[in-house]
Amino acid sequence: MDTLTSCQTNSAPRGGHATIGDVAQKAEVSIATVSRVLNQTVKVSDDTAIRVHRAIAELGYVPQAAARNLARRKTNTIGLLLPDIASDFFFPILRGSEIAARQAGFDLLIAIQPLEALRGKNDANLLGSHNTDGLLVFAGDLDEETLAHLPGPDFPMVLLYHSAPQGSNITSIVVENRNGARRLVEHLIEVHHCQRIVFLRGPDGNEDSQWRELGYRLALSTHHLEFDERLIATGGFEEAQGRAAVEGLLRQDIQFDAIFAGDDDTAIGCLSALARAGLRVPQDVALVGFDDMTPARYLNPPLTTVRAPTEQVGREAVQQLVRRIHCGQAEPMVLLPTELIIRQSCGCK
Numbered sequence: 001m002d003t004l005t006s007c008q009t010n011s012a013p014r015g016g017h018a019t020i021g022d023v024a025q026k027a028e029v030s031i032a033t034v035s036r037v038l039n040q041t042v043k044v045s046d047d048t049a050i051r052v053h054r055a056i057a058e059l060g061y062v063p064q065a066a067a068r069n070l071a072r073r074k075t076n077t078i079g080l081l082l083p084d085i086a087s088d089f090f091f092p093i094l095r096g097s098e099i100a101a102r103q104a105g106f107d108l109l110i111a112i113q114p115l116e117a118l119r120g121k122n123d124a125n126l127l128g129s130h131n132t133d134g135l136l137v138f139a140g141d142l143d144e145e146t147l148a149h150l151p152g153p154d155f156p157m158v159l160l161y162h163s164a165p166q167g168s169n170i171t172s173i174v175v176e177n178r179n180g181a182r183r184l185v186e187h188l189i190e191v192h193h194c195q196r197i198v199f200l201r202g203p204d205g206n207e208d209s210q211w212r213e214l215g216y217r218l219a220l221s222t223h224h225l226e227f228d229e230r231l232i233a234t235g236g237f238e239e240a241q242g243r244a245a246v247e248g249l250l251r252q253d254i255q256f257d258a259i260f261a262g263d264d265d266t267a268i269g270c271l272s273a274l275a276r277a278g279l280r281v282p283q284d285v286a287l288v289g290f291d292d293m294t295p296a297r298y299l300n301p302p303l304t305t306v307r308a309p310t311e312q313v314g315r316e317a318v319q320q321l322v323r324r325i326h327c328g329q330a331e332p333m334v335l336l337p338t339e340l341i342i343r344q345s346c347g348c349k
Contacts, residue, residue, distance in 0.1 A: 018059035027055040077107045078321060079132035084112055087265060088293045089310065090138075093160065096314025097136060104322045106133070134321045136160060136314075139207075156324040158317045162207050163333065171320045171330045173313050177208050177290075180306040180338035181215025182222075184288050185260055187304075187340065189223045192286055192347045194258035196228070200235030200245050200270070202262045209237070209262055212290060216260055230254050235266035242269025250277050258286035258346075264293045267303055267345075282347040292341050301344035309336045 024031045029048060036044055037052040044052075055061075078101050082090055094110070101108040109132055135155065139162030157170050164170035188194040199216045202209030213232075220227055231254070233245040242261055246269070249256065261267035267289035274285055281287045281301060289296060292307035316334050323330040342348050 018061040020061070022059055023052065023055045023061050026059060027051040075131060075133050076105065077109050077132045078318060079135040080108055080110045081135060081137045082110065082112055083138060088295060089263070089265070089291060092311035093138070093314040096311035096316075097318050098314075100315040100318035104318065106318075106322065134158070134325045136317050136321060137162075156321055158321045158324070158330075160313055160317055171317075171324060171332060171334070173317045173320065173334045173336070175208075175308045175313065175336045176338045177211035178215040178218070180308070180340070181212040181260070181290065182219045183215075183340045184290070184304075184306050185216050185219035186222070187342070188258045188260070188286055188288065188346060189219065189225070192258070192282075194286055195225060196231060196256045196258070198231045198233065198246075198249065198256045198259040200233055200242055200259065200262045200266050202235065202237040202266075204234075206237070212260075212262060231256060235262045235269070237263045237265055239265045239269040239272075242266030243273040244269075246270045246273035247277075256285065259288070261287065261289045264289040264291045264296045264303060264305055267305070268295065268299065271299060271345075281345055286347050287345045292339075296341075297343065299345070304343045304346035304348065305341050307339040307341045309338070312336055 020031055020034050024034045027034065027048075029052060033044060033048060034052055037049050078097075080094070080097055082093075084090070085094070098108050133156065135157045137157060138160045154169070159170055159172040161174060162172060163174060164172045185197060188197055197216070197220075199213060201213060217227055230252075233249060235242040235245050242265065245266075246259065250273070259267075259270050261270050267287055270287055271281060274281055274287070279285050287303070289303050289305040290308065291310065292305045293310075296303040296305050313336060316336065320330040320334060
């Protein structure tokens with residue numbers, strides 16, 4: 001008999017899963033003997049044990065207790081999906097997540113996957129139920145369709161810096177972007193009398209950027225300053241894009257007295273572009289950022305920014321995910337406060 005025919009003959013009975021009786025019949029032993037082999041309650045001969053285990057493997061038999069455990073398998077592992085770890089922004093998230101996971105008795109499994117690679121994948125299952133009990137996702141600018149399939153509607157999941165799709169059973173951890181940005185821009189207007197303030201957007205579709213722009217617009221409106229589309233450019237939350245954006249504004253001879261960079265990475269790029277153009281910060285142009293990453297305080301001049309509780313985002317995300325894993329429910333959204341940090345780049349002493 002050739003191998004293919006043998007595999008077909010040794011397959012599980014038609015019409016359903018193999019039973020313990022099927023295993024006993026194939027191994028030519030009693031059901032009681034199969035039970036003894038599985039539970040190791042009574043010693044059986046090596047030859048008998050081999051025949052039983054071979055029959056189990058060939059029939060694909062799964063004992064009922066093992067099937068139940070598999071159905072509700074716990075790995076004591078939490079997955080964390082990030083787009084990269086090159087930026088200083090992600091280190092506090094990693095630290096907060098790792099500490100909280102360890103305190104809750106979970107291991108943390110990290111996967112680096114560019115967000116672009118996930119778009120349009122309806123079957124994306126990175127760090128899914130095959131090796132984790134739940135998943136933390138830095139969602140960035142992922143669309144709702146992609147989020148709804150990471151990794152499935154019933155798998156415990158928490159989104160970082162992104163609200164959950166409507167109707168989903170997903171928790172989201174976000175920071176107070178709008179009010180933080182509004183306070184920052186109002187400081188430029190009220191204290192430093194800035195009138196033409198540039199805003200550098202983040203990546204297209206990024207929720208943090210959208211809320212920060214709303215705060216920027218609200219501050220202008222409150223102080224009766226006209227919104228000027230020419231003062232809006234894209235910094236992409238990246239140093240290089242921030243530098244390029246400012247260089248573009250300067251080439252167009254657009255007049256401005258302050259820049260609200262979308263984040264601190266972008267602000268670093270702005271600082272470089274202004275220095276190349278012979279413009280001083282803050283004497284010629286006030287500059288502010290968002291996030292309060294570690295380098296912000298060491299820039300020349302030190303950067304006025306909004307402190308986002310990045311490490312706390314990681315801790316809170318794990319705590320909510322553990323609640324969802326153990327209890328089946330958690331807060332639908334956690335909004336963490338931000339804090340205005342005044343340094344010298346805005347013109348303050």
